[in-house]
Amino acid sequence: MKIIRGGVTAPLGFKANGIYCGIKKSKKRDLTLVYSEKPCDAAGVFTTNKVQASCVVVNKEHLRDSKAQAVIANSGNANCMTGESGFENTRTMAQSVARFLKIKKNNVLVASTGVIGKPLPIKKIIGAIPELVRGLNPKGGEYAAAGILTTDRMIKEMAMEFKVGRRRVRVGAIAKGAGMIHPQMELAGPKPATAGRHATMLCFVTTDAVIAPSALREALDRAAQKTFNTITIDGDMSTNDMVLVLANGMAQNKRIVEKTKEARTFAKVLEAIFSELAKQMIKDAEGATKFVEITVRKALNRDDARTVARTVARSSLVKCALFGCDPNWGRIAAAVGYSDAHVDPWRMQIHLGRELVLRNGGRVKKKAVLLNRIFAQKKIKITIDLGLGKYSATSYTCDFSTNYVRINSAYRT
Amino acid sequence: MKIIRGGVTAPLGFKANGIYCGIKKSKKRDLTLVYSEKPCDAAGVFTTNKVQASCVVVNKEHLRDSKAQAVIANSGNANCMTGESGFENTRTMAQSVARFLKIKKNNVLVASTGVIGKPLPIKKIIGAIPELVRGLNPKGGEYAAAGILTTDRMIKEMAMEFKVGRRRVRVGAIAKGAGMIHPQMELAGPKPATAGRHATMLCFVTTDAVIAPSALREALDRAAQKTFNTITIDGDMSTNDMVLVLANGMAQNKRIVEKTKEARTFAKVLEAIFSELAKQMIKDAEGATKFVEITVRKALNRDDARTVARTVARSSLVKCALFGCDPNWGRIAAAVGYSDAHVDPWRMQIHLGRELVLRNGGRVKKKAVLLNRIFAQKKIKITIDLGLGKYSATSYTCDFSTNYVRINSAYRT
Numbered sequence: 001m002k003i004i005r006g007g008v009t010a011p012l013g014f015k016a017n018g019i020y021c022g023i024k025k026s027k028k029r030d031l032t033l034v035y036s037e038k039p040c041d042a043a044g045v046f047t048t049n050k051v052q053a054s055c056v057v058v059n060k061e062h063l064r065d066s067k068a069q070a071v072i073a074n075s076g077n078a079n080c081m082t083g084e085s086g087f088e089n090t091r092t093m094a095q096s097v098a099r100f101l102k103i104k105k106n107n108v109l110v111a112s113t114g115v116i117g118k119p120l121p122i123k124k125i126i127g128a129i130p131e132l133v134r135g136l137n138p139k140g141g142e143y144a145a146a147g148i149l150t151t152d153r154m155i156k157e158m159a160m161e162f163k164v165g166r167r168r169v170r171v172g173a174i175a176k177g178a179g180m181i182h183p184q185m186e187l188a189g190p191k192p193a194t195a196g197r198h199a200t201m202l203c204f205v206t207t208d209a210v211i212a213p214s215a216l217r218e219a220l221d222r223a224a225q226k227t228f229n230t231i232t233i234d235g236d237m238s239t240n241d242m243v244l245v246l247a248n249g250m251a252q253n254k255r256i257v258e259k260t261k262e263a264r265t266f267a268k269v270l271e272a273i274f275s276e277l278a279k280q281m282i283k284d285a286e287g288a289t290k291f292v293e294i295t296v297r298k299a300l301n302r303d304d305a306r307t308v309a310r311t312v313a314r315s316s317l318v319k320c321a322l323f324g325c326d327p328n329w330g331r332i333a334a335a336v337g338y339s340d341a342h343v344d345p346w347r348m349q350i351h352l353g354r355e356l357v358l359r360n361g362g363r364v365k366k367k368a369v370l371l372n373r374i375f376a377q378k379k380i381k382i383t384i385d386l387g388l389g390k391y392s393a394t395s396y397t398c399d400f401s402t403n404y405v406r407i408n409s410a411y412r413t
Numbered sequence: 414m415k416i417i418r419g420g421v422t423a424p425l426g427f428k429a430n431g432i433y434c435g436i437k438k439s440k441k442r443d444l445t446l447v448y449s450e451k452p453c454d455a456a457g458v459f460t461t462n463k464v465q466a467s468c469v470v471v472n473k474e475h476l477r478d479s480k481a482q483a484v485i486a487n488s489g490n491a492n493c494m495t496g497e498s499g500f501e502n503t504r505t506m507a508q509s510v511a512r513f514l515k516i517k518k519n520n521v522l523v524a525s526t527g528v529i530g531k532p533l534p535i536k537k538i539i540g541a542i543p544e545l546v547r548g549l550n551p552k553g554g555e556y557a558a559a560g561i562l563t564t565d566r567m568i569k570e571m572a573m574e575f576k577v578g579r580r581r582v583r584v585g586a587i588a589k590g591a592g593m594i595h596p597q598m599e600l601a602g603p604k605p606a607t608a609g610r611h612a613t614m615l616c617f618v619t620t621d622a623v624i625a626p627s628a629l630r631e632a633l634d635r636a637a638q639k640t641f642n643t644i645t646i647d648g649d650m651s652t653n654d655m656v657l658v659l660a661n662g663m664a665q666n667k668r669i670v671e672k673t674k675e676a677r678t679f680a681k682v683l684e685a686i687f688s689e690l691a692k693q694m695i696k697d698a699e700g701a702t703k704f705v706e707i708t709v710r711k712a713l714n715r716d717d718a719r720t721v722a723r724t725v726a727r728s729s730l731v732k733c734a735l736f737g738c739d740p741n742w743g744r745i746a747a748a749v750g751y752s753d754a755h756v757d758p759w760r761m762q763i764h765l766g767r768e769l770v771l772r773n774g775g776r777v778k779k780k781a782v783l784l785n786r787i788f789a790q791k792k793i794k795i796t797i798d799l800g801l802g803k804y805s806a807t808s809y810t811c812d813f814s815t816n817y818v819r820i821n822s823a824y825r826t
Contacts, residue, residue, distance in 0.1 A: 051750025051758045081746050081758065083775025116743025117776045180730060180747070234729040235648075236744070237751035316647040316729065316813075317593060317821055324822025330529025331649070333494050334593070337464025338650035345464045345494065362496025363530045400729075402815040408730055409737025 007141035007157025010172035011208035016140040018147025021128035023076035032147030040246035042068035045185035047241035053080035073111035145174040164253035177201030181233035200238035208251040219267035227274035287404030304341035305393035311339035319400030327371035347387030420554035420570025423585035424621035429553040431560025434541035436489035445560030453659035455481035458598035460654035466493035473601040486524035558587040577666035590614030594646035613651035621664040632680035640687035700817030717754035718806035724752035732813030740784035760800030
């Protein structure tokens with residue numbers, strides 16, 4: 001497997017576009033369309049917030065047959081907590097796209113991101129759909145990536161290629177997310193969720209692979225759990241998080257089925273792409289000045305490993321210390337202690353970068369200048385060894401800056 | 414019952430003092446002693462963080478007989494994650510105080526607050542104990558209140574008086590807490606905890622009541638659950654939180670026993686004092702510019718009510734919106750949705766101040782200027798009606814300011 005250029009239009013048979021339809025005050029692109037020439041096998045994972053945007057609810061219905069052919073997404077408005085009319089607007093978006101593309105409306109998926117509780121300016125969206133569809137282009141991936149951004153400063157896309165037999169198969173993706181990021185998504189549809197429950201983060205994945213829906217779903221869920229569901233920016237889970245995957249089969253490879261080497265390779269490709277996009281979200285996080293990797297080792301079980309990594313990643317005090325370049329590992333220890341995991345303070349070890357700072361319930365004395373230097377870096381690694389079992393997990397996060405507060409105290413007004 | 418002047422030295426037979434012993438760079442008071450002329454019945458609730466400061470562990474041992482006569486506390490150092498020597502230092506503090514006061518060392522309770530992971534400067538503390546004891550004074554409550562402060566700007570104390578028969582009984586308290594505040598404390602000792610599990614917040618309570626230890630414990634636990642355990646400043650639970658109560662019986666009232674009118678009155682007095690001190694913590698919270706009261710109504714059960722109130726109170730995005738005077742109630746709805754409680758978005762209602770903004774899954778349109786005015790106030794009330802049951806809870810919190818980040822990114826260095 002290797003990285004190739006592009007995003008959602010890298011796989012065969014996909015076209016995309018992104019335009020400005022009138023939602024964003026900045027007049028940047030705010031409407032995106034991704035379209036496959038052929039109907040696709042499709043799957044999605046969605047936020048587990050109990051307050052769900054209408055697009056989340058409608059997509060779950062539309063994915064009941066595991067089929068889709070297009071994704072329309074707007075930015076600048078989450079269309080969440082907008083009553084019955086919010087649901088009508090989501091359905092109208094799908095219907096309008098379906099009519100212009102001459103496809104089934106059930107095969108159109110919808111995503112929204114932005115302010116919660118404000119009615120969607122549906123007329124602007126509907127009015128722009130003809131232009132959006134006319135502009136569909138096999139090189140339109142970047143425009144599509146731009147159309148879903150909110151407070152993001154950069155577009156996020158990636159594509160990879162691997163071989164199934166002699167056939168080359170491509171997977172491409174675009175994503176957004178810079179705030180309200182603490183995802184815990186789970187599968188929708190016939191099969192129950194395997195794990196999970198918590199951004200607005202959006203990610204749309206396209207592939208020309210021929211793959212069984214069950215293999216597609218399993219690969220998606222596994223990859224999302226190990227990547228997006230481990231990151232946190234502000235600890236606030238969104239009402240609109242989703243990852244959608246569309247597979248159109250145009251690579252004409254031998255069908256990938258569950259529990260085969262090819263299925264594992266496909267899952268690894270998804271995971272590699274998600275991992276890179278998740279890291280891009282953290283790097284582009286609102287106000288962030290640091291990229292922080294928190295690894296937990298020797299946890300009693302997998303849930304504990306994840307819980308500890310994310311609890312530390314979410315701690316306001318740890319994040320402020322990171323912003324201030326203050327190697328105050330006591331705040332890390334406190335966060336480990338208030339997580340829901342099994343913790344024995346006497347067995348816990350903490351490394352800042354490569355420096356062991358906590359062992360046997362007390363500090364390992366290090367020169368302040370050494371620790372300060374580690375915390376002054378832009379990329380910081382923190383390792384927490386629980387000394388209780390054999391499970392590991394990694395969470396990615398950022399620091400908490402005065403700029404984060406500024407961005408989020410002035411976001412809507 | 415009525416409010417009287419003073420704090421821990423308001424009840425009969427209590428003396429206190431607070432001095433500078435050399436821990437704080439600011440050279441402010443950092444060592445406090447509260448002492449009762451007579452041995453007391455005593456009880457405590459402690460942090461449920463799995464990483465516990467040595468003072469927490471040692472106090473639980475010392476409270477096994479439900480007796481105490483003095484509390485020594487230092488600020489500027491948490492003596493947590495300081496290995497075996499940390500425990501020795503806590504015991505040395507108790508022992509040294511016991512020797513100078515000529516009381517049993519098991520009857521001395523210890524508290525520490527400040528940086529985690531740094532060895533306690535025990536020589537400075539021990540060296541200062543003679544002066545500390547010499548200065549014990551029936552008017553020393555304010556000095557004692559000052560000696561436990563860290564980032565607090567104001568001392569926090571309160572006292573009340575009520576009657577048992579013809580006898581006047583007094584209760585006094587001092588407290589500290591401005592950051593690392595998300596307490597969930599539970600009782601230590603023979604009786605299992607009734608609820609709870611999560612600041613450094615410290616609170617020392619004195620009373621001259623004659624009260625049965627069981628009634629004292631029940632009143633303490635109940636009052637702490639309803640007050641301190643509902644507040645949050647930054648969502649970080651401390652390793653050192655504790656509330657200690659000492660009852661010396663010098664009021665010579667008819668003994669207060671469990672499940673009587675007098676026990677209920679005593680519990681109400683504790684609750685009133687804790688409620689006021691908890692509010693003082695929020696008002697003095699690091700960087701805070703607003704005092705926010707979040708009330709949840711009609712929850713399916715009591716835990717749900719508390720969970721929703723605290724989840725909203727903890728949300729970084731809600732707190733940034735409060736700082737920015739931005740009535741972005743969508744963030745409130747999202748936080749309700751990701752809480753662990755039962756939530757039906759179609760039944761939920763949200764009021765900002767007295768203004769209903771969410772009903773039937775969508776907004777109730779209000780003039781922007783009206784909502785902006787509510788969010789521009791220094792005191793803000795948010796009410797969330799879940800429409801599912803009959804349980805209520807209130808949580809107090811503050812906004813998240815650029816100053817909070819500044820204080821906590823430069824706290825240690």
